Structures are given as C-alpha cells and as structure tokens.
Amino acid sequence: MRRRRGPDRAAIWAASRGGVITARALVALGVPESTVYHRCRDGGPWQRLAPGVLLLSTGQPTSDQLVVAALLHAGADAVLTGLEACRRHRIRRGPASGASLHLLVPHTRQVRNTWFLRIDRTRRLPHPVSRGGIPLAPVARAVADAARLLRSEREIAELISDAVQRNLCTVAQLVTELDAGGQHGSATPRRVLRDVRDGIRSAAELDAKKLWHRSGLPEPWWNAPVHDAAGRFLGIADAWWDDVALAWEINSYQWHLAPEDYAREQEKRARFTAAGAAILPTLPGRLRVQRREVTAELVASYRAAAARPRPPVTAEGPGARPR
Structure with a gap:
C-alpha cells in the first residue's frame, strides 16, 4: 500500500509567514502531528518559538520572525507595543528593542509569557496602527508602555524627546496615556515629560x-x-x-x-x-x-x-x- 505523501516543502513555506507557522496549521496541511514535533527536536530542521508556534529553520530567528511568532501565540486582537513598536513607528533614539517583545491582549484572554515575550492583559486595548502587516499600538501608547519599563532616565528622555520632537505624538497625548495607565512605573516618565514640555530635546x-x-x-x-x-x-x-x-x-x-x-x-x-x-x-x-x-x-x-x-x-x- 502506497504511503500518502504530505505537502512538499514549498507548500509548507508558502503557508507560513516568513517561515513562522503554527503546529495546527501544519496539521491542517496534512503534516502528522508526530512529525511536526519530531522535526522540532534537538538536531531537527525546525524549532519551536512559542507553544504551538514553529520556525521552519534552525539558527537565530529574526526580529520579524519573533514578532510574527508572538502574535500567533497571543491570538487575535493582540497588539505590539513597547520598544519594538516604537522602532517600527520610526522612533530613532532611546534604547534598542529589548530582549523581550511586549504585547497587549484583551483582559479576558489568558496567555502565558515566553522566553522572548511579555504579555499584558488590558481593558484599554488600543485600536492598532498597521505597519508592514504588524498591528502596532499608536505612538503615544507604545512610548508610554516602553517608558514605564525603562529604568534609565536618560533612555526615557531620548525615547520621549525623539517622539515629541519629530511630531510623532504630543506631550499631552503621553500625559493622557500615563494617566490612564495608573501610577506604576510612571514617576520618571512624568518628570522627563515636564522637561520635554519646557524645551529639552535629548x-x-x-x-x-x-x-x-x-x-x-x-x-x-x-x-x-x-x-x-x-x-x-x-x-x-x-x-x-x-x-x-x-x-x-x-x-x-x-x-x-x-x-x-x-x-x-x-x-x-x-x-x-x-x-x-x-x-x-x-x-x-x-x-x-x-x-x-x-x-x-x-x-x-x-x-x-x-x-x-x-x-x-x-x-x-x-x-x-x-x-
């Protein structure tokens, strides 16, 4: 009896997004579940980035691949925020994207953090701005979320001043976001905002x-x-x-x-x-x-x-x- 052949490599890659795909999608394509996870074992040709989310190659994933994996893991309506969202909004100054991505999800959803991903459940899920097919929090929300997690006043100043100086958002919008998000982590960003409002640009x-x-x-x-x-x-x-x-x-x-x-x-x-x-x-x-x-x-x-x-x-x- 001839064994039924699964999808070829080109079909699998075409169904992925830059090489990132869910295990569920692979099974739907006809790849046996046992094969999916066997190929993710040490020495195999694939790797697991998050629960149920795979990369169809070995080696270090790119930032784009990690973002796609994070969104697949978090599910529908997830929004990228924080430093990576700031970079994709073309904010040039401040720290480079951190070791962890930062996503927002509806407060009713239970999603676990991963080795590269921080997930915040929120009742204030913003309407996303799409950049390259990636749903981003609006600039003011992304900057405020990033600033709350930074510890360096200088890094916060660079991030905020670049966003304001280049008219990507206003001081008033940032104040609104910090107020809406509560007091946690907001003391230093608020102090920096006062300086930026007074004319400090870096x-x-x-x-x-x-x-x-x-x-x-x-x-x-x-x-x-x-x-x-x-x-x-x-x-x-x-x-x-x-x-x-x-x-x-x-x-x-x-x-x-x-x-x-x-x-x-x-x-x-x-x-x-x-x-x-x-x-x-x-x-x-x-x-x-x-x-x-x-x-x-x-x-x-x-x-x-x-x-x-x-x-x-x-x-x-x-x-x-x-x-």
Missing part, C-alpha cells in the same frame, strides 16, 4: 539642565530660536541667555556623523558668531564626566559675554519681548 540636554542648576547662573531659554538685527534666522540655541546673548550648544557626534549634518552645525555656529552672539560648544560626554570643568567654562563664558556690549540679536523664549 538626554544630553537633560544632563545640561542638571549642570546648569549647579552653576548659579540665571535660567536660560531652552531651544530658543535666535535672529539677527535684520530679522534673519540664525538657528535654534540649545540654551540661550538672552540678557548677555550667549548660546550653549551641546554638540553630539552621534547625530552629526553625516557630512551634511556637520556642515549645517558649522554654518549655524558661523552665523551666530557673525551676528555677535557668544557661543559655547560642549560635547555631551563631558556633561557627565567633566562636570566641574564644564561648569567653570559655562560661568566664564557668561561673564565674558556680560562684559561686552550686547549685540542686537533677538530670541524667542518664555516671556520674550522684542528688543
């Missing part, structure tokens, strides 16, 4: 604000647009002391590696200098490891700027008035 600028507090100088305007006497736009000063027309620039190698970015930074510095504005450039790393030296440089720059006649430049900031 973790380096947050470090700068902390150093300014120790300097004894008056508070600057953070991220203030500056114009020359003719009204021409010079640039946005990271910190601006309007009384003495001093700009403090936190110049990060990380965001000026491209030649055109470096050129724009140099052109901006030249415009400030030509208009008579004093400018103090500081590398971000020095804000943390050379605090005393940077503080001394900042105070000296302020005093030097105060000792010269103030140039006819104008800036926009809290309580700013035309000169």
Whole structure:
C-alpha cells in the first residue's frame, strides 16, 4: 500500500509567514502531528518559538520572525507595543528593542509569557496602527508602555524627546496615556515629560539642565530660536541667555556623523558668531564626566559675554519681548 505523501516543502513555506507557522496549521496541511514535533527536536530542521508556534529553520530567528511568532501565540486582537513598536513607528533614539517583545491582549484572554515575550492583559486595548502587516499600538501608547519599563532616565528622555520632537505624538497625548495607565512605573516618565514640555530635546540636554542648576547662573531659554538685527534666522540655541546673548550648544557626534549634518552645525555656529552672539560648544560626554570643568567654562563664558556690549540679536523664549 502506497504511503500518502504530505505537502512538499514549498507548500509548507508558502503557508507560513516568513517561515513562522503554527503546529495546527501544519496539521491542517496534512503534516502528522508526530512529525511536526519530531522535526522540532534537538538536531531537527525546525524549532519551536512559542507553544504551538514553529520556525521552519534552525539558527537565530529574526526580529520579524519573533514578532510574527508572538502574535500567533497571543491570538487575535493582540497588539505590539513597547520598544519594538516604537522602532517600527520610526522612533530613532532611546534604547534598542529589548530582549523581550511586549504585547497587549484583551483582559479576558489568558496567555502565558515566553522566553522572548511579555504579555499584558488590558481593558484599554488600543485600536492598532498597521505597519508592514504588524498591528502596532499608536505612538503615544507604545512610548508610554516602553517608558514605564525603562529604568534609565536618560533612555526615557531620548525615547520621549525623539517622539515629541519629530511630531510623532504630543506631550499631552503621553500625559493622557500615563494617566490612564495608573501610577506604576510612571514617576520618571512624568518628570522627563515636564522637561520635554519646557524645551529639552535629548538626554544630553537633560544632563545640561542638571549642570546648569549647579552653576548659579540665571535660567536660560531652552531651544530658543535666535535672529539677527535684520530679522534673519540664525538657528535654534540649545540654551540661550538672552540678557548677555550667549548660546550653549551641546554638540553630539552621534547625530552629526553625516557630512551634511556637520556642515549645517558649522554654518549655524558661523552665523551666530557673525551676528555677535557668544557661543559655547560642549560635547555631551563631558556633561557627565567633566562636570566641574564644564561648569567653570559655562560661568566664564557668561561673564565674558556680560562684559561686552550686547549685540542686537533677538530670541524667542518664555516671556520674550522684542528688543
């Protein structure tokens, strides 16, 4: 009697999503259940990623394969949130996607966490945004969920400031998400949000604000647009002391590696200098490891700027008035 042949390799792969498929789908294709699990044993050609979810190859699964496996494991209506969702929303700064993915599922569903997956049951399941066929939590929810699980204030600042600065979500939307999600893990994100609302755009600028507090100088305007006497736009000063027309620039190698970015930074510095504005450039790393030296440089720059006649430049900031 001739043995009935199961589906060929091409048919199995076509039924998968990038090589990820459920055991139930394989059985429905005609692969015996015993064969499915035999092929997932050590040394076999397949591997199990989650209960009942397989990868049709060996080796390290890709991030896309893990996301698909997580969604298959969690079931219908599951939504990807947290750092991986932030990355897929094109948020560039903050920590890389963590070791674990983060999914939201309806509160009535019982689903177990796995070695690469954290699952939160929620009564506030968001309406997903689809990116590449993956259901993502909206930006504000994804950022808030990620920020609650982070422990580093600097990482939280990078994540939140990038999302807000690039108009992917607003401070108000993030506050709403944190309020709706309760107090757990929200203290540091709320503190960072206050700084972002006041104009802080990066973790380096947050470090700068902390150093300014120790300097004894008056508070600057953070991220203030500056114009020359003719009204021409010079640039946005990271910190601006309007009384003495001093700009403090936190110049990060990380965001000026491209030649055109470096050129724009140099052109901006030249415009400030030509208009008579004093400018103090500081590398971000020095804000943390050379605090005393940077503080001394900042105070000296302020005093030097105060000792010269103030140039006819104008800036926009809290309580700013035309000169």
